[in-house]
Amino acid sequence: xxxxxxxxxxxxxxxxxxxxxxxxxxxxxxxxxxxxxxxxxxxxxxxxxxxxxxxxxxxxxxxxxxxxxxxxxxxxxxxxxxxxxxxxxxxxxxxxxxxxxxxxxxxxxxxxxxxxxxxxxxxxxxxxxxxxxxxxxxxxxxxxxxxxxxxxxxxxxxxxxxxxxxxxxxxxxxxxxxxxxxxxxxx
Ligand code: ADP
Numbered sequence: 001x002x003x004x005x006x007x008x009x010x011x012x013x014x015x016x017x018x019x020x021x022x023x024x025x026x027x028x029x030x031x032x033x034x035x036x037x038x039x040x041x042x043x044x045x046x047x048x049x050x051x052x053x054x055x056x057x058x059x060x061x062x063x064x065x066x067x068x069x070x071x072x073x074x075x076x077x078x079x080x081x082x083x084x085x086x087x088x089x090x091x092x093x094x095x096x097x098x099x100x101x102x103x104x105x106x107x108x109x110x111x112x113x114x115x116x117x118x119x120x121x122x123x124x125x126x127x128x129x130x131x132x133x134x135x136x137x138x139x140x141x142x143x144x145x146x147x148x149x150x151x152x153x154x155x156x157x158x159x160x161x162x163x164x165x166x167x168x169x170x171x172x173x174x175x176x177x178x179x180x181x182x183x184x185x186x187x
Contacts, residue, residue, distance in 0.1 A: 001082040002027045002183060005089070005098075007153055008115035010123040010142045013175065018086040020176050025185065028077050032087040034066055035072075042090055054133050055151065057141035059090055059149065073101055073160045082107070090150045095157075112157040113179055115168035119143065159173045 002025055006014040015031060022029035036054060039047035046064070053060045064171055072078070089095040102108060117125075122143065126134045133142070157163045164182035168175055180186070 003082040005085045005112045011122040012115040012117045057138040117168040
């Protein structure tokens with residue numbers, strides 16, 4: 001059972017690393033970005049709402065995201081296998097809601113993996129990725145939103161003694177190894 005949050009700026013490699021750990025250890029991977037992009041693609045009501053925020057690099061309102069996570073975390077695979085949260089929480093309000101949800105479920109977090117990457121490298125990576133919301137202007141706004149709303153979670157989790165900081169530049173395999181070490185998953 002693994003119960004972990006992946007934290008870090010856009011383009012830090014949270015998704016890449018989360019998928020690797022999820023597959024290797026058979027843990028459900030919950031990416032709010034993936035959930036929202038799927039909704040946009042399907043053209044659901046959630047998708048239409050989310051798109052207006054994502055296109056500008058803004059955060060989707062807390063209540064909406066918290067509702068999605070509440071529903072997902074209540075499914076039976078989570079109780080059996082745990083979870084890797086990728087892209088949630090992104091605000092203090094979301095972090096507090098997560099604490100509340102996990103205490104209701106009686107499933108405390110094991111660790112928060114903070115993937116740290118320099119700003120220059122982030123912009124380079126996102127421009128190369130070329131997703132719909134990866135234009136220079138939108139990237140700049142996502143970084144600003146990250147600094148203002150998400151970066152405070154680093155201290156929030158450090159104070160709870162849950163934070164493991166990992167430098168996210170280098171070989172993908174090496175970074176995966178460091179994450180496994182931080183989670184106490186040895187070879
Ligand atoms: P990145 O790869 O840049 O970290 P994500 O795929 O995680 O991006 O998210 C893309 C967009 O989806 C965000 O810019 C935001 O608009 C929206 N989003 C994803 N997760 C959340 C969340 N927890 N709260 C609010 N908005 C979110």
